[in-house]
Amino acid sequence: MSYEAVFAELYELVKREMSAGGAHGFEHVERVLRLAGRIAREEGADIEVVRFAALLHDLERRMEDSGEVSCHAVASAERAEKLLKERGLSEEFIERVAECIRTHRFRGNIAPVSLEAKVLSDADKLDATGAVGIARAYLFGGRYGQRVWEAEPRRERFYPGMRGEDYSPRTEYELKLSRLKERMYTSTGRRIAEKRSSFMKLFFDELEREVRGED
Ligand SMILES: [Fe+2]
Structure with missing residues (x-):
């Protein structure tokens, strides 16, 4: 099977298995695919490895x-x-894709080594920044009954068992989202992260003003 045919088949499989909505649904995969493809081209990474990794991550x-x-x-x-093995792709290619996926997690302790893994990690984190990052944080917050804003923000991340009303995406922004730009591996990722981070800052500053009853 050609890469193209395998990709098309797996695209449908991933779409079927993942939920359409939610912060981590198929929409997220489609955005990461677009962004990772773009970063891969700008950084000179292997597009084929990156797009399979983005699809399955x-x-x-x-x-x-x-x-x-x-x-x-x-x-x-x-x-x-x-x-990928079932569809006859080479062992070497499969290992390169698997490395990207294993190392993409934000809190993971295995750091990406290859350029392709760095590209996936950057694209995945970038999807938690900017306008889309804010939208996803509120989607997630809505699911757990979080607040729009909390007067006395907690200093710990939202964890299973924490009451949603003790938390808000604003705290998620302060504790995690505002720092993602420091965790970029590629220069293209850093450039996009800078732009998206300034937009998030603008949004949360404006939100604070509105919550306080200002114009
Ligand atoms: Fe992801």
């Missing part, structure tokens, strides 16, 4: 959400290896 996230596995990156990498 969050496939087993629901297993982490349901507590079946502790790390969706490792589980998704294993699933990707299996899917």
Whole structure:
């Protein structure tokens, strides 16, 4: 099977298995595919490896959400290896794709080594920044009954078991989203992150003014 045919088949499989909506649904995969492809071209990375990795990177996230596995990156990498092997792609190619997926997780302790893995990591984090990052944080917040704003923000990240009303995307911004720009690996990623970060700052500053009853 050609790369093109395998990609088309797996695209449909991923679309079927993942939810359409939500912060980590198929829409997220489509955005990461577009962004990772663009960064790969600008950085001179292998587009084929990057796009397969982007397509499959969050496939087993629901297993982490349901507590079946502790790390969706490792589980998704294993699933990707299996899917690509069944379709006859080379071992070398499969390992390069799997490395990208294994190392893309924000809190993961395995850092990306190859340029392709750095590109996926940057694209995935960039999707948590800018206007789309704000929209996703509020989608996630809505699911857990979070506030639009909290007067006394907590100094810890939202964790399973924490009450949603004790938290808001604004705190997520302060604790995580505002720092993503420091975690970029490529210069293209850094440039996009700078632009998106300034937009997020503008949004949360404006939100604070409005919450205080200013114009
Ligand atoms: Fe992702």
